[in-house]
Amino acid sequence: MSETTTTDLYEVTMALSYLRERMTEPATFSCFVRQLPPDRGFLVCAGVESVLNYLSRYRVSLADARSFAEVLGRPLHALLPLVGTRFTGTVRAVPEGRVVLAGEPLLEVTAPLPQAQLVETCVLNLLNHQTAVASKCVRCVLAARGHAVVDFSLRRTHGTAAGLQAARLAALTGFAGTSNVAAARALNFPAVGTMAHSYVEAFENEEAAFTAFARCHPGPVTFLVDTYDTESGVAVAARVLRALDRADGSAVRLDSGDLKELAFRARAILDAAGLPRVRIVASGGLDEFAVHDLVASGAPIDIYAVGTRVGVSADAPFLDSAYKLVEYAGRPVMKLSSAKVTAPGRKQVFRRPGCADVIGLADEPAPAGSLPLLTTVMRHGMRSASSLPLDEAQRRLAAEVAQLPAAARKIRSPEPVRVTASEALMELTGRVRQRIEHEVFGTPA
């Protein structure tokens, strides 16, 4: 199955029609999120790398045309105009791992209209998924207030490819590690892991299980202590760690029950056993809300392992994202249908400190004290800028997030940062609306 056929059918029928009408002038599509989901004060841009890889490879082969013809019930020759199409356009984008806000373009594609249309589905898919997950991940890091957060999401992401992305976005947003071996290897990111309840159950008792595990694995170990009863499990773990002299860097993991209460009791048992440096890992359905409450409670938890709810961004598994035509053949366009009005023209985001952003037109000068956020990352279908290494992008994001208004960084009911439109953009919007109302409805121009 080719990547090129992984598209909505309508991209193909529209592109064919554009070619037939010789509508191949440059078109600009702008990809943005209309509204933030509840409990998001800002988003973290992600997916741009995947989009650029996709566009670099994009090609309609004869086999693709045959697939299109087959599902359309048309003869192959009707699809031949598409064969050989590559993406030869320009892409301007917000770098991965920068804060973005509602209404701000994450990415703008400018290419001959049929090309810009054909790539819509995958561009939206990649940006939407990865931005949603990155925006969830960074909230976990915020909630942990300096405690380590690790990614255990692979078992519940939407397929394994989504699991790899979740781990990458965890790294981008400041997690300390992932359980996903393939991701850890590919990203040069720490792999972390403990043991399962089944491991403990497969032995006669916890002491035998912990001892066997430590025997096999030199260095720090993490014992899962809640298979039968958490407090007695911690006591067994303490005994084994002391007996084998393996306390250094080791930990116990709590995976069920009242994590706050159990963390205090586990800490007391470990301290009483003379193991003040054995750490406590908490897991089990955690997300940024649970982490926030545990941190606020003062629970002596050192590492938060988040999984399912974060890897699928459970409370907001999608964004209200759009890929909208904003200019065709040099003419700004917009959509007027109810509740989905889009602003016309190629845009730029002018970022001021604290993300007090102004959305303006691509060609207008940057307002004083602002820097343009979108940069040209692809020209003539070829990447024209390389991306920052993951660790540098992570540091840049951390600095940017730290500068956001405190209300936007809140875990519960954050206030989205407000964005303003430049005068030039507002003026253009009014002008285009008038022109469309005149052209389409016959109102006075």
Place this chain on the structure above:
Amino acid sequence: MSETTTTDLYEVTMALSYLRERMTEPATFSCFVRQLPPDRGFLVCAGVESVLNYLSRYRVSLADARSFAEVLGRPLHALLPLVGTRFTGTVRAVPEGRVVLAGEPLLEVTAPLPQAQLVETCVLNLLNHQTAVASKCVRCVLAARGHAVVDFSLRRTHGTAAGLQAARLAALTGFAGTSNVAAARALNFPAVGTMAHSYVEAFENEEAAFTAFARCHPGPVTFLVDTYDTESGVAVAARVLRALDRADGSAVRLDSGDLKELAFRARAILDAAGLPRVRIVASGGLDEFAVHDLVASGAPIDIYAVGTRVGVSADAPFLDSAYKLVEYAGRPVMKLSSAKVTAPGRKQVFRRPGCADVIGLADEPAPAGSLPLLTTVMRHGMRSASSLPLDEAQRRLAAEVAQLPAAARKIRSPEPVRVTASEALMELTGRVRQRIEHEVFGTPA
């Protein structure tokens, strides 16, 4: 990146320890969903095919061992015991597209303990994701009460591979088509599509856009009528369809606003234009709840296009699924930790009409009037049964769903079907609990 390294690190460390301890006796892991999400009266089993493909291919290569060693910071020789591992076990599973309920095993793996452990992460990932989405899709079909439902989810699934699965599960549960070309081609499933707002905007006006589209595409066409104003859009569509004599099988699509109200007005306009057979497609953030309300309102909508919310199962993007050790070396085991107690032993689901199921032990005789639901689909690591073609599985599912209690099929606040445990299973559970409490806590046996 190898599929084998797409796993949680702890599967590897546990497997190594099992090998070192010579704990290679057969182990049975049972994969089930503990609790249904809100607004689910039942689930549709899915993901089994993907699991069997994964297990058939499973192999730890030397390169995989090197990856494991690297992320563990261990020398390669420490990982050599894993090299060459294949999956040689038995799998019993519920066929894809059968109804499953809380607590019922979807799939049981029996294999030498290290193997059964190594495959955990991917087995859980595949079953969890696909069962969640299939269970959402079937509710859309129920809500539509005989109206066609089509899948438009590709642009917002978690990556494009998840989009292919969404389309496959849409086909399995009775959708009429998908917008995803690759999926339509691979599944021999109808591809469907309309046009985007951008298409309309790229032309001088709607009439020019609709006319150009029809010129390019013979046969039925679907015009998107809400780019500027829905009612005038419908009027333009009607005019073009009549002028070109293309009404047959054609449709208009409503994508915003009050869909019920607009559908009535669109119908009136089309009927007044002498186009009673031009159909109405509704889309725009629809899920089973919205479809249910529209159908109940009597809105004259012929086709419901659902996308985002269904493709990611937005209200329940994950299931409370587990992969639990239930037997090792012939000894039934269970977990006692709070709120996560698991029943021991290899199991069977005995299905009676209406899914009045009994969960029992794999070896006990089927109660009168019941049929066992799990069948052996893999022996010695090789597939031992082929799966039903998608269309046959779909018909079987439709029949099974039709027999469910009406309360379980409700769209809002359905009542999950109750499952009972067989006497043999309850007796075993009591016995194992006592044994563990004796062994682990020293209570009287």
